[in-house]
Amino acid sequence: MQFTGFTDADFDAYQRRKWASNVFNLERLQVKQKLELLGRQLAPRLTSADGSPLTYEVSAEHPALWNQHSVNAQYLFFSRNADARRELDAIISRGRSMASLVEDPSPLRHHIFLAVILDEHQVEVSLKLHADAKVDRENLERSAAEFFQREKLLAAITALPESFRIGIEGGDGWCPATALTDEALLQLVGALGGSESWLAISRGWARDDEAVASEHFADAAREALDQLLPLLHAIAWSRENDQLAMRDTLKAEDRKKKTKGLAKNDRVRITGGMLAGKTGVVQDASDKGEVKVLIGTLTLKVKSDALAKL
Structure with a gap:
């Protein structure tokens, strides 16, 4: 089976009155299945900086503890694979309560990712980084603090097409990616840590855009993800992009585990x-x-x- 596009019914599955109700799980499941098909088509092109494939998953379609019993959108997300996550999770989870670990077991808040997101109003392709993604966020903060690294990052963001915007969700500082300044980049990075929110670089298609109703939307989504992928590599912590000098920390964690x-x-x-x-x-x-x-x-x-x- 191939992805065939989204219908009005797909968007309607995320109307506010349906968010917390299990009655509409089947409607949302049908959207989830479409996103799984889309993920299967898009995944082969998406890799980490070291060449390993990104893992794709689709968020839960039913209200549950880890989505605060409310499904306001469906996520298809691409993030570092399970082995790479496991390597960092021991560090990310330090200082977190058991309750917070149970409430949010998904990698969404704790690792940078690319996503295709559908809600009642639009489909969005986005790069997202939550304040709780400690390792990736601090890696970005270190890069932004160093002039030449920040200059490269700013050049990559402003080179995006005009359809992309950048900002912190819930904030009022959104601007076109092409218009981002050095000062604004520093402000965004500095504000993220205390925001309990997401830094996002994204572009959207309204539900009435003819493009989203076609099987060819897969091509549009692929193009947007390809444009964001270099930014994922530039921000995400990896052994190739280790602004935190974490190699020794990871070696110590590995030794502790083995002994x-x-x-x-x-x-x-x-x-x-x-x-x-x-x-x-x-x-x-x-x-x-x-x-x-x-x-x-x-x-x-x-x-x-x-x-x-x-």
Whole structure:
């Protein structure tokens, strides 16, 4: 099956009176299925800075805890793949309560992404970065603080077609991307951290635009995403765009994971193998997940998975 375009009924599925009602889940599911078809067509061209494919997902069509029991729009979004997310999530989730992690398990607020978004009034193609996307936001802040990096970023934004706008959602500082100034860019980046909102670079098509009703809208969406992709690469943290010098942090996180957080002089019990039940003291822990344990006068190498801290 191929994407065939959007109908008036698709937009009507997101009328305000329907946002919190499960009665309209089927209407929204039909839109979700169209966006899944569109995502399948668009995804092959979209990659991260390292060449790995972006993962695409479609947001939930039913009211739930993680959308505050309200579905005012349907998102098709493209973001870093699951392995890349996992690498950063341990850092992003620090300081967040368990309640906030349960309320919002999706990567939307915590990773920069590209999206096709449909609501009652329009279809939008957008690059979005939430204030809670700590690593990507701070990477952008560091880039903006350095003149030559900021100059390159500004040139990329102002080179976008006139149909694109940039601003913080809920704010009044929106302007055409082509008109963005150095001062305005600094203000936007500085304001994002305290905004609890989104920095967005986007263009939209009204629901009565003939383009959205055609299968050829896939071509228009593809073109807009292609235009935003270099900006995703310029803003998103990656090993190739590491403004935060995070390589050492990630190595430390990986080592901690492999050694289960065990450190020298920790008392441990062996939980598997012939020595199960024996206790000892950690002498050293390696990056390969092996731990040297002193048991009496004997030092043995034991897999961290076979140890429990006392």
